Amino acid sequence: MxxxxxxxxxxxxxxxxxxxxxxxxxxxxxxxxxxxxxxxxxxxxxxxxxxxxxxxxxxxxxxxxxxxxxxxxxxxxxxxxxxxxxxxxxxxxxxxxxxxxxxxxxxxxxxxxxxxxxxxxxxxxxxxxxxDALGAFPLPIEVIPFGWQTTQALVEETLVSMDVLGRNSSLRMNGDAPFVTDEGNHILDLHLNRIGNPRQLALVLNQMPGVVENGLFIxxxxxxxxxxxxxxxxxxxxxxxxxxxxxxxxxxxxxxxxxxxx
Incomplete structure (x- = not known):
């Protein structure tokens, strides 16, 4: 070394x-x-x-x-x-x-x-x-590739009613191509800045079609x-x-x- x-x-x-x-x-x-x-x-x-x-x-x-x-x-x-x-x-x-x-x-x-x-x-x-509060680190959510842009739009629309400071999201990339998980899915990173109610957000995200799982461990x-x-x-x-x-x-x-x- x-x-x-x-x-x-x-x-x-x-x-x-x-x-x-x-x-x-x-x-x-x-x-x-x-x-x-x-x-x-x-x-x-x-x-x-x-x-x-x-x-x-x-x-x-x-x-x-x-x-x-x-x-x-x-x-x-x-x-x-x-x-x-x-x-x-x-x-x-x-x-x-x-x-x-x-x-x-x-x-x-x-x-x-x-x-x-x-x-x-x-x-x-x-x-x-x-x-002190979660959210400075972008929150990853795993989404299926089919219709991921529609899923992204629905997620951002839903964030309007959530206790968060930011609502932008980005598709995680691996060079010029989307990052692919071990299960063959994509990841959207949610730039929320601060999450006021992590439990509520985790439940709401997982109810959305196209979202496989979110990165909040509650x-x-x-x-x-x-x-x-x-x-x-x-x-x-x-x-x-x-x-x-x-x-x-x-x-x-x-x-x-x-x-x-x-």
């Missing part, structure tokens, strides 16, 4: 490392998608290799599945697992009630299915992902592990109402940090 990790990457790493404490041998573990979740997969892979951890991982995207296999984690499908002990994933935003915006990586549908099929969902994030997250660049971590449990502080020693190892492309 060349050079030191940035403070943001260090924060993501310590959050992921702390979250491995939720994982025990014999568990079926949902593994999220994105840069922070990739740290978690690497940490678990190191535990499989060095500590004899035995788990079955259910990834939320093809790229997470590929990374998990590369680090030695046994990968199975959700249908094979049927139910999960824990899902650990990142988030684009979280608020004080541990409601989330997810989907920046384009895997929100699989992420929500896996998270809701788990006894516990743990979010790992750097401190910059915490917000009452799904049980705990959040917040990492800081100096090694501090804070664990908040919404069910127990507890907040715990810890500090992890940051040691860069060739095994864990060999591939930082994610």
């Amino acid at each position: 060349s050079g030191e990790l940035s403070p943001i990457d260090k924060a993501k790493f310590v959050a992921a490392k702390k979250a491995t404490e939720y994982v025990e041998s014999g568990m079926r573990v949902g593994m999220g998608t994105g840069s922070t979740a990739a740290w978690l997969v690497r940490c678990l892979g190191e535990m499989v290799r060095d500590d004899g951890l035995r788990i079955k991982g259910v990834p939320t995207s093809t790229r997470t599945a590929e990374l998990a296999r590369n680090v030695g984690i046994e990968v199975i499908s959700l249908d094979e697992a049927k139910w999960l002990d824990v899902t650990i994933d990142g988030a684009d935003e979280f608020d004080g009630d541990l409601n989330l915006i997810k989907g920046g990586g384009g895997a929100l549908l699989q992420e929500k299915i896996v998270a809701t099929a788990s006894d516990r969902m743990v979010v790992i994030a750097d401190a910059g992902k915490e917000v 009452d799904i997250c049980d705990s959040v592990v917040v990492g800081h660049g100096d090694g501090r971590v804070e664990v908040r449990d919404i069910n127990a109402g507890t907040v715990e502080q810890d500090r992890l020693e940051f040691v860069e190892t060739d095994n864990l940090f060999a591939d930082l492309d994610d």
Whole structure:
């Protein structure tokens, strides 16, 4: 590895490392998608290799599945697992009630299915992902390609009656072509600025024809592990109402940090 990790990457790493404490041998573990979740997969892979951890991982995207296999984690499908002990994933935003915006990586549908099929969902994030109100990060919604422009127009029209500050939306692109999810769908990013009533918005969006799922995760997250660049971590449990502080020693190892492309 060349050079030191940035403070943001260090924060993501310590959050992921702390979250491995939720994982025990014999568990079926949902593994999220994105840069922070990739740290978690690497940490678990190191535990499989060095500590004899035995788990079955259910990834939320093809790229997470590929990374998990590369680090030695046994990968199975959700249908094979049927139910999960824990899902650990990142988030684009979280608020004080541990409601989330997810989907920046384009895997929100699989992420929500896996998270809701788990006894516990743990979010790992750097401190910059915490917000007073959701919505500064564009809210992704997955839509079917057929008639997506009509769906977009209906969504924008519906937003007029919602408690949001913005109503514009954009089709997510991958170069010159629309971004395509693992399920073959498109993603519309809603630029809302602030969401006053996330629960209401989530329900309304999912009632619209053409919308497959939205990136609001309401009452799904049980705990959040917040990492800081100096090694501090804070664990908040919404069910127990507890907040715990810890500090992890940051040691860069060739095994864990060999591939930082994610």
